Amino acid sequence: MSINVEKLNQILQEFASTTNEVQGAALVTPDGLPLATTLPARMDEERVSAMSASILSLGERIGKELARGQVERIFVEGEDGYGILTSCTEDALFLVLASHQAKQGVLMLEIKRIVEELRSVLA
Amino acid sequence: MELMRLVVTGPVGSGKSTFIQSVSEIDVVNTDERASDETKEQKETTTVAMDFGKLRFSPEFAMHLYGTPGQQRFDFMWDLLIRKAHAYILLVAANQPKQFRYARRILNFMNQRVTLPMLIGITHTDCDEAWETQDIAIALGFSAQKHPPLKIVNPLDHTSVAETLLTLAQQLYEPANHQT
Numbered sequence: 369m370s371i372n373v374e375k376l377n378q379i380l381q382e383f384a385s386t387t388n389e390v391q392g393a394a395l396v397t398p399d400g401l402p403l404a405t406t407l408p409a410r411m412d413e414e415r416v417s418a419m420s421a422s423i424l425s426l427g428e429r430i431g432k433e434l435a436r437g438q439v440e441r442i443f444v445e446g447e448d449g450y451g452i453l454t455s456c457t458e459d460a461l462f463l464v465l466a467s468h469q470a471k472q473g474v475l476m477l478e479i480k481r482i483v484e485e486l487r488s489v490l491a
Numbered sequence: 492m493e494l495m496r497l498v499v500t501g502p503v504g505s506g507k508s509t510f511i512q513s514v515s516e517i518d519v520v521n522t523d524e525r526a527s528d529e530t531k532e533q534k535e536t537t538t539v540a541m542d543f544g545k546l547r548f549s550p551e552f553a554m555h556l557y558g559t560p561g562q563q564r565f566d567f568m569w570d571l572l573i574r575k576a577h578a579y580i581l582l583v584a585a586n587q588p589k590q591f592r593y594a595r596r597i598l599n600f601m602n603q604r605v606t607l608p609m610l611i612g613i614t615h616t617d618c619d620e621a622w623e624t625q626d627i628a629i630a631l632g633f634s635a636q637k638h639p640p641l642k643i644v645n646p647l648d649h650t651s652v653a654e655t656l657l658t659l660a661q662q663l664y665e666p667a668n669h670q671t
Contacts, residue, residue, distance in 0.1 A: 399527050414564050417564070422565065425523075425524055459525075
């Protein structure tokens, strides 16, 4: 069965445009290739995808090594905003970029919702 | 205690992760994920961040080994790792001539950022259609007379890998023998 890329793109675009303070989102393979992305213009999707895979993989490894159990998310908090990485399915991970104004609770709930939606398309 | 940080780089499937696994005294920190690009024609998983291993040669001398991902899309990891390195090894599979040009690109990437003792490790020499070491040197852009040390290495073999590491360590302490 082929992946409905159009649908994935549509979900991401909707998510980025309707969720307050979300600046971009990407769905990528665990080995760092883009599946669907909606990113700020200056960002290269190849690079974003590869970086996402690196961080999540290393983060999960750290979680294991330091006995933190299954890693729920990797949270990068910078001066200019957040980057949040979650595993979506065995074949996909999900990155969200949000500004500092974003309410973290709302963001987490929105991510949870969107990940479910993406899973149903990938299933 | 002397600590040497060594980066192991090279194209996909040249044996970087195996190389580190063969000599590390600790459980190697790896970041293997299932391959979905053309890598999967060669192997099932691929390194997406880095490998990390340790080796102690004596009470006074230890090595930290950092393996890079092979694919260019991870070149931010190449950059990150090489900047803290004391030396590096470029692994090249002798039976994969299509990757020689790519290995050369990695070499240029590293040389643009650092000037370090290095060594080229030729792997897969026991495979069909493996190239001769001298021919590989030329394919990598060196002349037959002047090239960095080339060493045949079997990444699966502890002794072979340890010898390669020692060769590089000697270079680090006897820079006069170092050719670029």
